Amino acid sequence: xxxxxxxxxxxxxxxxxxxxxxxxxxxxxxxxxxxxxxxxxxxxxxxxxxxxxxxxxxxxxxxxxxxxxxxxxxxxxxxxxxxxxxxxxxxxxxxxxxxxxxxxxxxx
Amino acid sequence: xxxxxxxxxxxxxxxxxxxxxxxxxxxxxxxxxxxxxxxxxxxxxxxxxxxxxxxxxxxxxxxxxxxxxxxxxxxxxxxxxxxxxxxxxxxxxxxxxxxxxxxxxxxx
DNA sequence: AGAACATTTGGCTATTATGCCAAATGAAGG
DNA sequence: CCTTCATTTGGCATAATAGCCAAATGTTCT
Numbered sequence: 445x446x447x448x449x450x451x452x453x454x455x456x457x458x459x460x461x462x463x464x465x466x467x468x469x470x471x472x473x474x475x476x477x478x479x480x481x482x483x484x485x486x487x488x489x490x491x492x493x494x495x496x497x498x499x500x501x502x503x504x505x506x507x508x509x510x511x512x513x514x515x516x517x518x519x520x521x522x523x524x525x526x527x528x529x530x531x532x533x534x535x536x537x538x539x540x541x542x543x544x545x546x547x548x549x550x551x552x
Numbered sequence: 553x554x555x556x557x558x559x560x561x562x563x564x565x566x567x568x569x570x571x572x573x574x575x576x577x578x579x580x581x582x583x584x585x586x587x588x589x590x591x592x593x594x595x596x597x598x599x600x601x602x603x604x605x606x607x608x609x610x611x612x613x614x615x616x617x618x619x620x621x622x623x624x625x626x627x628x629x630x631x632x633x634x635x636x637x638x639x640x641x642x643x644x645x646x647x648x649x650x651x652x653x654x655x656x657x658x659x660x
Numbered sequence: 661a662g663a664a665c666a667t668t669t670g671g672c673t674a675t676t677a678t679g680c681c682a683a684a685t686g687a688a689g690g
Numbered sequence: 691c692c693t694t695c696a697t698t699t700g701g702c703a704t705a706a707t708a709g710c711c712a713a714a715t716g717t718t719c720t
Contacts, residue, residue: 456647457578463646464576469708470565473572486667499709501668511650520666520717528649534642538571539564541636542619577678594697607679609698628687628696662720669714677706684699690692 466510467531471495472503479513479526486522574618575639579603580611587621587634594630 467473475489490500504524507513512531515524575581583597598608612632615621623632
């Protein structure tokens with residue numbers, strides 16, 4: 445058992461914050477939801493968003509850096525895939541938590 | 553069953569984003585963790601943070617607006633309480649999700 | 661090689677978030 | 691009522707984020 449140093453604590457906080465920050469944007473959250481069922485190429489994703497392609501690309505890039513999605517090239521297109529589908533269940537949990545204020549919701 | 557309009561979708565996204573944004577800051581996340589076991593007054597919380605009291609106060613105020621904590625006055629002090637303890641389990645889940653990439657983690 | 665397509669990157673501006681200080685508020689006690 | 695203690699609020703300077711356009715990259719097809 446490591447002695448949990450202040451630095452390690454800080455590191456742990458920052459890791460979590462990185463993921464939260466990545467998800468904390470309407471467009472990015474929408475993108476993640478689109479990837480829940482299947483992988484998609486950038487052009488498909490862009491169609492559903494009211495923003496420049498370059499903007500969407502940057503959002504996806506940010507999600508990739510956060511480890512939430514991965515990408516793979518297939519011909520001219522690049523496909524994005526959700527690495528951790530369970531994150532979305534977590535978001536439903538957030539809503540339930542706030543609405544019901546039930547301490548034991550979300551299965552823990 | 554309501555027909556899920558584009559506006560409603562947007563609203564749902566924004567609600568979730570509001571919570572994520574509130575949690576997406578190292579100090580605020582730390583504050584929330586401190587409140588996991590018991591309520592605390594501002595002075596207790598301030599002791600553990602390297603930041604001005606006024607800064608901590610603003611963070612707490614932001615968390616309150618997001619519906620994550622509530623506050624109550626007792627004499628000179630104001631006590632903050634975590635409204636939804638299960639949110640923290642969710643955060644552990646984030647870590648597990650990213651480390652293990654297990655689709656079915658987090659119990660969903 | 662050159663054109664066409666899909667996506668990313670650079671750069672710039674506008675908006676938003678952060679954090680400190682100082683001043684204001686509110687409660688308790690002399 | 692005046693002081694002290696705990697906390698919040700206002701204001702401001704600085705940093706981080708978002709989004710658009712234009713240019714660059716990488717791929718396929720001819």
